[in-house]
Amino acid sequence: MNLNYGKLKKGSLRCNNLGLDVLKNLDESLLTNLPPFKNLNTVQIREILDIATPVRIDLGKAVFDQGEVAQKFFLLLDGHIRVIKTTPDGEQVIALHITSGQLFGIAAGLGKTTYPATAIAADECLVLSWSNTQWTKFIAAYPGFSTEVYKIVGERLDEMNNRIVEMATQQVEQRVACVLLRLITQAGKKVPDGVEIDFPITRQNISEMTGTTLHTVSRLLSAWEKSGIVASKRSKVTVTQPHKLVLLSGASA
Amino acid sequence: MNLNYGKLKKGSLRCNNLGLDVLKNLDESLLTNLPPFKNLNTVQIREILDIATPVRIDLGKAVFDQGEVAQKFFLLLDGHIRVIKTTPDGEQVIALHITSGQLFGIAAGLGKTTYPATAIAADECLVLSWSNTQWTKFIAAYPGFSTEVYKIVGERLDEMNNRIVEMATQQVEQRVACVLLRLITQAGKKVPDGVEIDFPITRQNISEMTGTTLHTVSRLLSAWEKSGIVASKRSKVTVTQPHKLVLLSGASA
DNA sequence: CGCCGTCTTGACTCGCCTCAACCTCGGTGG
DNA sequence: CCACCGAGGTTGAGGCGAGTCAAGACGGCG
Structure with missing residues (x-):
């Protein structure tokens, strides 16, 4: 916009x-x-x-x-x-x-x-x-x-449901992967080297979305950066290889 | 009813x-x-x-x-x-x-x-x-x-929100305590020795509500039974001392 | 009576949290 | 212009909560 x-x-x-x-x-x-x-x-x-x-x-x-x-x-x-x-x-x-x-x-x-x-x-x-x-x-x-409003409510219900399922069944690494995927879907901006999350986001923020600690998020992002899956700066995350992230997210089906 | x-x-x-x-x-x-x-x-x-x-x-x-x-x-x-x-x-x-x-x-x-x-x-x-x-x-x-329907939707949103917060911030013991409290609130039946959950519920079920394993739930209920907080039979749970469960649930405020 | 779903308990393992130290930007003020 | 400071980030060491593996007991139903 x-x-x-x-x-x-x-x-x-x-x-x-x-x-x-x-x-x-x-x-x-x-x-x-x-x-x-x-x-x-x-x-x-x-x-x-x-x-x-x-x-x-x-x-x-x-x-x-x-x-x-x-x-x-x-x-x-x-x-x-x-x-x-x-x-x-x-x-x-x-x-x-x-x-x-x-x-x-x-x-x-x-x-x-x-x-x-x-x-x-x-x-x-x-x-x-x-x-x-x-x-x-x-x-x-x-x-x-009315219809459109409650459709949005339905979508949010869905999203929350999914998060509950994720938190109940998945390991931290998968949850973080899921959150990044969700973020690039909802607020992704195409850039030359991948898809960037369109607003400032810290490791702390990501940890508050996944129920983990900023330390664990930092370690994961570092590891992923080494494998070339993401690139990140201070308060900025870009996913360079979304498909690899999908694999990590545990979408086994 | x-x-x-x-x-x-x-x-x-x-x-x-x-x-x-x-x-x-x-x-x-x-x-x-x-x-x-x-x-x-x-x-x-x-x-x-x-x-x-x-x-x-x-x-x-x-x-x-x-x-x-x-x-x-x-x-x-x-x-x-x-x-x-x-x-x-x-x-x-x-x-x-x-x-x-x-x-x-x-x-x-x-x-x-x-x-x-x-x-x-x-x-x-x-x-x-x-x-x-x-x-x-x-x-x-x-x-x-319409109003009443969406009020119920709002309540469910709330409940799910709370579960997300619980799963993100609390230990397993607290989560299980929260779930039991929620269940006796929603479907509790007063019996002589406390409040009973009004439908059959297994450890497996409780684990599926809290994102843990039936083993852990079993251990917790055993421990609580020893302390006299709950009484349970096969597929049946009765909370005898709800206030103690509230303390365990981590309602710190 | 025998089977199966439910529950219990112990021993072991490991993922992730905690604690701790340090680095690196970016902004701010002298 | 540089020194400082704080927010954000990195990385290692260590411990523990809770999952996993395993074995068996209990109780109800066909």
Whole structure:
């Protein structure tokens, strides 16, 4: 996605509402292609945009926090969101990543009053938000919205299911391989020497996705780098030979 | 729940449609108290029952299989359903348990065409089913149905999230403790000496819920039995001192 | 009565976590 | 411009939790 909001990047409105002027700059076509809105006409899209609040979120900043009363739902226009659960004793687990074009923080649609996790910007993000009071209106007024939303929910359920199965049955090496494969599928960018994960990601992050330690992840990536399967820099991972990673992931069938 | 279908148990129609006579025996009040139908009047409930197919499922029999094309959705009237995922190499993981009164197999509502897992009767079950073509009608015609359904979906998402966090951060002993606590919450029956899990459950089953082996579960239960925390027979577990189990589960906060 | 599914227990092994030390960038301020 | 600092990364040594292998007991059902 190539959003023309370069001006915002240099602007003074960091992490704040961007104001009406920006809202008008947002082209209707931005939403047209997104699944939840794909059946809507230009007028309807305009309606939706007119009541949306656009926000830019800096890397590392939270969109909302675990346990916070849910008053809004969000659409990620650009960037990547990391959804994190924190345990009582302070450990963190990354539940999933949101890629651009996806709704998130939809507690409203699932009968929740608080957010079950924290949403952190994994890189520079542009987000639209609406009050929860709009939710039922969206569902009622916009055909296909409901269906598409719950389709996404279904996909997330699936992904979580798969992770549970992985964690229950696979060794650490396979789990890490699975996570990398999932990441390049969801947020991969083609580069000359392979597929790169399109946002900053540390060994620590990967360990929080796989239920292991950053040390073990580091050892694995080092080994894989030696075998030419991946290439990695600080906060950056590129998979050069995905097929070999698939083998390691234990896709025995 | 105390269903009067004793006659069926002795009947010859094992695992088959039960026929219209049975359908009429199902009292409207059965559905009235269930969340998805709680806002409906008697006439509406009657409509729903009239197009339902009731089925009795024997212990160990499948309601549907993983990968099967989803053509129906189900309501569990009585009994317990185990939802199982099987990996390519034959290992099994128990995703969750369905208790009576819950909808399941709702692939239709989540934009899926096949069932993502297998549903096995953990004990003697009585199930209603409807064709997927009814789904959108239910959503449209019955107020509150949609909301309640997605609330349940939200709860399952939550539960799965918690399991992921547990598997990622906790030791086996804590995970098994968590699972037992969850089971007595969801399907516990008060008995003189504690709370009993209301359906047959083996060490193997528990290991499939926690991502460990039946050996480890056996050792843990033996140890706990010595400390008087649980009492167990073949395929039966009773928690006698839940508070001690809570301590073991690592609820540090 | 015999078989099979369930459960138990011991001995051994090893994958991964823990602890610990050190390196290498990239940014920041004097 | 360089010295410093902190976040991110690497790598080795050692120990333990829990899986694996193995053998057998128990209890229910046909």
